[in-house]
Amino acid sequence: MQSEMRKSWTRESLVAFLVASLKGISQVLLIENAISGLLILLAITTYSSFLGVITLLSAFVGTIVGKLGGADEKSISQGLFGYNSVLTGIVLASFLTGSYHWIIALVGAAIAAIFTAAMMHVLKDSGIPILTFPFIILSWLMLLASYRLKVFQLTPDLFPQDLSHWEVDMTGKVDWVDGTFNGIGQIFFLDSTFSGALIFVSIFWASWKFGLYAIIGNSVALLTSYLLGAEPNLIFMGLYGYNAILTIIAVSIVYNAKSNRFTPFLGIIGACLTVLLTASIATLLLPFGLPTLTLPFVLSTWLLLGARKVLPRL
Secondary structure (H helix, E strand, O other): OHHHHHHHHHHHHHHHHHHHHHHHHHHHHOOOOHHHHHHHHHHHHHHOHHHHHHHHHHHHHHHHHHHHOOOOHHHHHOOOOOHHHHHHHHHHHHHEEOOOHHHHHHHHHHHHHHHHHHHHHHHOOOOOOOOOHHHHHHHHHHHHHHHOOOOOEEOOOOOOOOHHHOOOOOOOOOOHHHHHHHHHHHHHOOOOHHHHHHHHHHHHHHOHHHHHHHHHHHHHHHHHHHHOOOOHHHHHOOOOOHHHHHHHHHHHHHOOOOOOOOHHHHHHHHHHHHHHHHHHHHHHHHHHOOOOOOHHHHHHHHHHHHHHHHOOOO
């Protein structure tokens, strides 16, 4: 009898662990849904089987750190210790090379979970969410370590550039379809129309409202960047869209306690703001050879949520 109970408990624990890990993947999109997480994992795996494995292992690592560290079970089961780990693992696996880059990616995923816990403590009384801030800072620091530590080897895609010789490249085709699906795919740093479409499916699976706002946010970013004269290649690769999608979902749905008539417009303002922030932050980071990541999303969301503390009608 005890043996059967032990087996049942072990089986239930494994299922709970897997569900929490999949939710850690979906929480990148501010969604708590294991099926959505599975669909996102499938989208990443179809783009790159290696990144698919790193994504799943990073989600496992983040969840394990939460459990071993004795974190609140509710936070663990919601996947809140997984999403920064997932993004960190993907970025380090994508932008580092060498024999040990996958190990560095998983170690980074573990540190990201610890960083997430620290930020939870620091911001617990502010009412401001940590979002992906731990992932951003940690990824930048580990990428910068490549200039001093030989084990960290950057890919040729990242290299410092002199601003005095920078020229805007206005060549490139206009492809609104690619821009639509690449925008959502770039949240996971995927440049694939099919993967982007699958991620859209994962969002609509969780909630039609999330899906609708994701489309609105991406459309706003595409139009804003196009009208402001951004480089076409960057627009339709989705590099102006993914931060806008995350921002509108965060501001208009997830962190909106009292919905009112201004709710959609505030999210749209946030989406527009990410375009300006993306352009300026990308320029700021050029001499360091660092990617923008999701910093425009974090800054725009923090700005609007902070303003809402003083201007409650927003």
